[in-house]
Amino acid sequence: MAPGIRSRAVVRSVQKVSSTRAFARIAPHLIPAMDRAVHRLTRGKVLLSAQLLPGIVLTVRGARSGLERRTPLACMPEGEGSWILVGSNFGRPDHPAWTANLLAHPDAVISWQGEDIPVRARLLEGEERDAAWKAVLAFWPPYATYQARIDREIRLFRVVRRGAQRSGRQSTK
Structure with a gap:
């Protein structure tokens, strides 16, 4: 169960609300702004949305501008x-901008539980994406509703701490 949530009824209610089109219209404007403000005020220790799903703040250079962009995101x-980062964009038709930024600049930093971690991102494709997608749907079922509502395939990225090797699950720490 996600941190901060103790009741299955609450989880189901939140999942139901987050699957609505109204949520998809409002959430992209409200949730990231609240998360950025709280994250800044708590010096990187708190994300409000992480009370529902684990969350990070992604810092990556903009694909076109080259400027640092900070985006609060749910993660698995x-x-x-x-x-795993899910480019669902709340089930809206376009890919979220942060996904283009990661495609252009895969070296990034995430703020995870108050720690800034240098990471490298990789777009998942084929069987690897299929396996990750199944895990993501088990983790947060509303992603299936988002995918059903749009024509594009939701992008999935695996971000790995730089210096760690995913294939052998070994770390060079």
Whole structure:
């Protein structure tokens, strides 16, 4: 169960609300702004949305501008310095901008539980994406509703702590 949530009824209610089109219209404007403000005020220790799903703040250079962009995101921790990021954009038709930024600049930094961690991102494709997608749907079922509502394939990225090797689950720490 996600941190901060103790009741299955609450989880189901939140999942139901987050699957609505109204949520998809409002959430992209409200949730990231609240998360950025709280994250800044708590010096990187708190993300409000992480009370529902684990969350990070991604810092990556803009694909076109080259300027640093900070984006609060839900994530699926895989353990051992690896996270899955889901480019759902709340089920809206376009890919979120942060996904283009990661495609152009895969070296980034995430703020995870108050720690800034240098990471490298990789777009998942083929069987690797299929396996990750199944895990993501088990983790947060509303992603299936988002995918059903749009024509594009939701991008999935695996971000790995730089210096860690995913294939052998070894770390060079």
